[in-house]
Amino acid sequence: MDNGDDDTYIVSNSSRLSMTNPKLYMNARLSPISLTYYAFCLRNGNYKVNLHFAEIMFTDDKTYRSLGRRIFDIYIQGELVLKDFNIVKEAGGVGKAVIKTFTAAVNNNNTLEIRFYWAGKGTTDIPNKGVYGPLISAISVVNSENGTGISLGAMVGIVVAGAFVIFAIGIVGWKCREQKNKMEQDLKGLNLQTGTFTLRQIKAATNNFDASNKIGEGGFGSVYKGLLSDGTIIAVKQLSSKSKQGNREFVNEIGMISALQHPHLVKLYGCCIEGNQLLLVYEYMENNSLARALFGPEEYGLKLDWPMRQKICVGIARGLAFLHEESTLKIVHRDIKATNVLLDKNLNPKISDFGLAKLDEEDNTHISTRVAGTYGYMAPEYALRGYLTDKADVYSFGVVALEIVSGRTNTSYRAKEESFQLLDWALLLKEKESLLELVDPRLGSNYNKEEVMVMINVGLLCANASAAVRPTMSAVVSMLEGDVVVPRLVSDPSVSNNEMKEAMWQKYQQSKQQNRSGSQKESISTDGPWTASSNSAADLYPVNLDSDYLEKRSLRS
Structure with missing residues (x-):
């Protein structure tokens, strides 16, 4: 570590690379001891992690640059997944790519941590007076459940070594604040005339979202009864993390209803945006729906x-x-x-x-x-x-x-x-x-x-x-x-209704054919919110395809 050179943590390739996608391996990040990458604010679930390596500091000639061994350990989510990893040995030579794939689970902290750590093995300082700690060329992360990917450029990569620990903690806070600030900017852009509540206030009002205070459940999330410190009874709508109604719909609801006041529209007292909580606070309606x-x-x-x-x-x-x-x-x-x-x-x-x-x-x-x-x-x-x-x-x-x-x-x-x-x-x-x-x-x-x-x-x-x-x-x-x-x-709705049934029949037949081929799953919803992004016939048409109609249509076709 005390080699007298400038502390640089990026190395560039000086020779021609012949592997697939060589641009990915032209540069690499390295550290004498420890190198840690974080991906923040992820959804919970399993992720496929691909680690791309290529030894671009060593050469395959007989000079002193061909000497040396780089050996380090790899940790994902704090667990050792690969011990004594040697890039040259695994790739079969220098300047050659090797990709290691792992599965990582992201849980309540919404953070993925990937760490490369030198455990004292391999070359240290002689003969090249170089850095022989961990080296990584690229990282890709893909959600195993929905196939969405996170490129290296979208990840927050931080070298953790010595004083860099404090910097890393600061980056964690900055990224999560950035996500929160984005929502706050959306709200400020709407020039909302509505109040704001802290999460602490809401938790106190609802007894920390106690089940006994739950008064409703919908596609958006759960609704809780609450009592503010001034005696006001409120209804708190909590955005579900599994809700299909995303942040834009949350902002949309606040923007729409805060601008409207009428005796037959529910009154919005305010909202709470804190951490991963998105909450709407309404007047309490004693007789429910x-x-x-x-x-x-x-x-x-x-x-x-x-x-x-x-x-x-x-x-x-x-x-x-x-x-x-x-x-x-x-x-x-x-x-x-x-x-x-x-x-x-x-x-x-x-x-x-x-x-x-x-x-x-x-x-x-x-x-x-x-x-x-x-x-x-x-x-x-x-x-x-x-x-x-x-x-x-x-x-x-x-x-x-x-x-x-x-x-x-x-x-x-x-x-x-x-x-x-x-x-x-x-x-x-x-x-x-x-x-x-x-x-x-x-x-x-x-x-x-x-x-x-x-x-x-x-x-x-x-x-x-x-x-x-x-x-x-x-x-x-x-x-x-x-x-x-x-x-x-003046007109008979049943005429149009039959037309809708006919259109739905066609969609129904397509859905059956696709299901037989295994190209899509059948997902028929009979209740609650749905969107046209669904592929099932029943989800696309609000008309019941009853058994009599199916039987008659089958005979005709």
């Missing part, structure tokens, strides 16, 4: 009489009318469903979960976008073509209105039975002029028949397959409140 009130177990279900159902439906319509027509920002929610309608202590409805919301600029006739939403609530033109307007929310509202009347979810499945489609049932009852059969039996006869018929017809009008037929949400409010007569349904 409309879905639990209508479809949940008896111990959770609320006895919603007809006036209360009417009030909830009108409230949802008013909230959507504000988003589409009254707000300075014109918003398409994209995921209107009973689960995303929350009820306060007075059973006032409030629309929540703006993670998928889109800004609808007035100059646009529509937005062409990646399809994302929930099976059973998506408008045909959006589900099939990604053609998004505020009429997609109108369609979803129509489905929710029918659910409020009937007390049944739009799509349900029973073992050994065909799936139940509420919209199809409503259309069938309309043909039979028996729409009152749709009414929730729990209401008995205690409801206003005229109001019920208005809500059913509004629901069917909104859920029409043709977007042009669907009314605006302000018109819906007027219809529900009796100020405007509900226009007659």
Whole structure:
């Protein structure tokens, strides 16, 4: 170590290399004793680590540069994986490449550590007065689960020797702060008018996310009830590390909802971005979601009489009318469903979960976008073509209105039975002029028949397959409140529904063929959020491919 030379830790090749990809081995990093590389802020999982070596300091002639042996140990994640490693011996000569491959597990600290350590063997200082410690040409890291790679240039490589330990600790903090600062910059760029909370505050409020305080679970993550030091009751939505809804959706939700204030939109108090935690803090809604009130177990279900159902439906319509027509920002929610309608202590409805919301600029006739939403609530033109307007929310509202009347979810499945489609049932009852059969039996006869018929017809009008037929949400409010007569349904949604089934049949056949060949896995989702990035037929079309249709279509083909 005390050879009097300048302390350099990079060596360059001086001769011609004949191996594959010689540029990778023209330079190498070396250290007299210890050389450690870190990759920070990785996802948990197994990684394939490829270590590329080539001895470019030694020569194969008879000069003094041909003398010497380089022997060192290799550690990955603190474990010895290769002892007394000799590059020349393993490669079969100098100037030749050798690649060593290992598997490394990244767990809770999200860090990968690769260390090369001279353990006192091999040449030290004579005859070349050179550095005979560990040497490495390149490193590549690939996630074994999803195939994404981390190149050497993207890794943080740090020589750890003596005083470099302190520097390495500083780099760890810098990289993690850099990731955090990126999120903070995104938030600041939105000019958010919302508060911020520390993780310590949130943990104190929720008793460290105690299971007894858990009040919900969704595609985004878990929701916890909390109590702030000033007595304010809050709901904390915690981004799941396994969530498909990423950082951009997190930022999107904050940006959308913080700019909107309305009695029928859930109020955002603030957010917390600390470490790997992404948290949203909302006003607490005492009666949970409309879905639990209508479809949940008896111990959770609320006895919603007809006036209360009417009030909830009108409230949802008013909230959507504000988003589409009254707000300075014109918003398409994209995921209107009973689960995303929350009820306060007075059973006032409030629309929540703006993670998928889109800004609808007035100059646009529509937005062409990646399809994302929930099976059973998506408008045909959006589900099939990604053609998004505020009429997609109108369609979803129509489905929710029918659910409020009937007390049944739009799509349900029973073992050994065909799936139940509420919209199809409503259309069938309309043909039979028996729409009152749709009414929730729990209401008995205690409801206003005229109001019920208005809500059913509004629901069917909104859920029409043709977007042009669907009314605006302000018109819906007027219809529900009796100020405007509900226009007659001018088109038959079942026609478009059959077209969608036909398109879905084609996709279904393709999926079956691909599954037989093993080129893709079948992944049919019947519930919850899904996106068009999925390859399964059921994930791409929000229409049930029932057994009768499959049987008839099979006979035709």
